[in-house]
Amino acid sequence: MSLLFYISSFVAILATVMVITRYHPIHALLYLVVSLLAVAMVFLSLGAPFVAVLEVIIYAGAIMVLFIFFIMMLNLGSETAQQEKNWLQPRVWVGPSLLSLVLLGEVVMLLLKGQNIVIQTSVVDARKVALSLYGEYIVGVELTGFLLMAGIVGAAHIGKQKKRNLHRFLQENENTGTTIKTIICPPSTVK
């Protein structure tokens, strides 16, 4: 179990480094899925199988698929990657990265200086989690329900298109009066 933890945390860190260094959004998303699956393995080795399963289903399944659909809907492709590539010069990322790594070094030093914590992992199964969740944390569960409800209503309200927005291919030709031609022809042939 300990070896499992070390391997999967190494994979998680490596995949996360790949996430923040990729230019193409889809590549970053797929590396993030790998990172989340590795974190799920870490949870499993820590004796939390229920949370590991939820991590795979909700994080790597639902949220990442939402991101992927979003990127597909906005048609973010090579020009986004090119823009990121132009932006991510070393003079841009070296400063914040170095300062953040200094802070990380301080945290690691503090963690290593403290008294030695030994985690004896024993499996805390879904039954204990459920009893705690619907026992002492029942108020939190209801507030989470409110939060999700507010999230749904907020997303539906914000995502609603209030004014008429043309697609960018249509908008370019609107002033010249060739909109009808644009609708008839496929957009790729117009431009």
Place this chain on the structure above:
Amino acid sequence: MSSFNGEIVLIVAAILFVLGLIGVLTRKNIIFILLSVEIMLNSAGLAFVAAGAKWQQPDGQVMFLFILAMAAAEVSVGLALVLQIYHQHKTLDVDGLKELRD
């Protein structure tokens, strides 16, 4: 049943958090910023689960469930906002959002 150092788990969580922080600080595209925020939330959840595993109590996992629900709500609202931004400005560059400047 196994045992390992608790510091290592917290160090892994700290490394993941700092990687997400670097992503937020250096990226220019809103999609990447949202992804990095997800990484940071996930690493915070990892620290919670590790703390729950130390005392073999389910509270850490319960807190992770709350973080998960919060991340889901945040992502849905955030992506809807990004969609509106894309429709108004035709770009996802954070430098393009400067109406409040003048």
